[in-house]
Amino acid sequence: MTRQPSPYANAKGAKTVTLSVQSWVGAQANVAVAQYLLEHELGYRVDTVQVDEVPAWDALSQGRVDAILEDWGHPEQEQRYVKDKKTIEAAGDLGVTGHIGWYVPTYFAKQHPDVTDWKNLNKYADQLRTPESGGKGQLLDGSPSYVTNDKALVKNLKLDYQVVFAGSEAAQITQMKQFAKQKKPYLTYWYQPQWLFEKVPMTEVKLPAYREGCDKDTQKITCAYPQTPLQKYLNADFAKSGGKAAALLKHMKWTTKEQNEVSLMIADRKMSPQDAAEKWVDENRATWEKWLK
Template identity: 65%
Template sequence: MMNRKHLRLAGTAGAVVLGLTGMSACAAAKTSSSGSSGQVTIAVPSWVGAEANAAVAQYLLEHELDTKVKLTQLDESVAFDAVNSGKADAILEDWDGVPQKVKLYVDSKKSIEPAGDLGVTGHIGWYIPKYLADQHPDITNAKNLNKYASLFKTAESGNKGQLLEGSPSYTTNDDALIKNLKLNLKTVYAGSEAAQITQIKENYKAKKPFISYWWTPQWLNNQLDMVEVKLPPYKKGCDSDPKKITCGYAKTPLQKYIGADFAKKNKKAAQFLKNFKWTDAQQNEVAGMIADKKMSPDKAAETWVKANKNVWKGWLPK
C-alpha cells in the first residue's frame, strides 16, 4: 500500500504477467459485437483487494457492456506512467502513493483524469492479535512496545523484536518509525501478501505473540481478531519528511483514475468506471472468495455479481 503522506501499497517499478498471481483476463463475453465499446486495459496492483476491484469491473464490462478487458499487474508508480502513455486505461485503487505523478499527469499534463472515489477507505498500521492485547493491555500503545519487544524475537530479527512486513515492494514508514520512536524492533519481510497472511494465520493458530504491518480493508480481518497498536496520531504533513516521521498512518479514501484520451474514445466504459463504487465489506467479500476460498477471480466476480444486482445496476451508464 503506500506512502507519501498517506501510506499505500506502492511498488517497485515493473510489471509482471497477471497469471503469476492467479489473475488473468478472461475471455470476452459471448455477446454480439454490435454496440461493443472497445477494449479497456486496467492496471492492477499486487494485492487481492485490488484484484477484487478489477475482477468485478472486468466481469461487468464484458458481460453488460460488451467491452473486452485486459488486466495488467503494475505497481502504483508504473501504473500512472502506463495510463499517461496509453498502455493502460484505468487505475481502480490508488492509495495516494505517488502524488508527484498525480500532479504531473492529472494537474499539469491532464493526460489522466480523476474517476472518483472507489468507496473504500484504506488505512495502514501495526497490529497485534487480540489474545495478546488481552494478556498485556498496555501493549496496544507504541510507547510501551520496548517493554514487550522480546516477545516478538525470531531467528530473522536477532536480539530485536520482529515487525512482520509483507512484500518488499510495499512502501512503508516503518523503519523510520522504529528509529525515530527508538523502538527495539526490526522489520522482517514475508515476501508477499500471501506469505504474510500465511505467517499471521500460523502465529494466530498457535497463539504466538506477533506484531505486523497490516491494513484495512483486508478480508482476513473477518476471520482473525486483530487490534491496532496506537502510534502517535497522524496529522497532515507529519510524514512530509520520510526520515523524520514519528506519526502513524492516515486514513485514505481510495481513488480511481482513467486516461483522458480513453475517456473521450470509450465514453460508456469510462462512465462505468467512474460509477463503480462499493464498500470495504463488498471488496472484502470478493477478495475472500479469491484468496481464502481459492475461486478464480472471474468465478468470484460472477458469484458476487449474480447476488448483488441491486448494487451494480447503478454503475451501468444510462
C-alpha cells in the same frame, strides 16, 4: 511490470479495456468485478496487467493501461501526471476508505493490554523476536513496493525492532496464519479493508496521532498513517474516448463490506476471481446497475 502490456490497449476501434491489477486481494476484487461487468454487460474484451503501485502510474500515463481502480495515495505522481502533464484523469472515490497501521493479534492484546500503545512496544521486543529480526523484535511488512513508512517510524520512535518483509501479501498472510495457529505473538504492518480480520482478529497499536502534513518528510516521520479514501484514475485519452467502459469505471463505487465479500471468496474460499465476481454480480444487481447509468 510482471506481464507485458496488452497490444490492444488504446488500439483505435478495438473494444478493449486494459486494467492495472495490484498484488493485494482487494485490488483483485475490484478488477474482477469491473472486468465481469465490462465483458458481460457491455461486451468489451478486458485485459489485465500486474504492475506495482508507482510503475502503474507511468503505464497509465503512457496508455499502456487504461485504469487504476485502487490507489492508496501517491501525491508526487498525482502532481506530475494529473495536475502538470494532464495525461491522467481522477475518476473519483472507489467508496472504500483505506487505513494502514500496526497490529497485534487480539489474543495477545487481551493478555497484554498495554502493548496497544507504541510507547510500550520495546517492553515486548523480546517476545516478538524472530530468527529473521536479528536480535530485535520483528515488525512484519508485506511487499517492499507497498506504501510504508515503517523503517523511518522504527528509527525515529527509537523502537528496538527490525522491519522484515515477507515479500508479498500472500506470504505475509501465511506467516500470520501460522503464528495465530500456534497462538504466538506478532507485530505486523497491516491494512483495512482486508478479509483476514474475519479469520484472525487483530487489534491496532496506537502510534502518535496523524495530523495534516506530519508525513510530508517521510524520513523524519513520527506519526501514524492517515485514513485514505481510495481513488480511481483513468488515462486521460481513455477518459474522453472510452465510452461506456470509461463511464462504468467512473461510476463504480462500492463499500468496504462489498469488497471484502469478493476478497474472501478469492483468498479464503479459493474461488477464481472470475467466479467470485460472477457470484457477487448475481447477488448485488441493485449496486452495480447504478454504475451503468
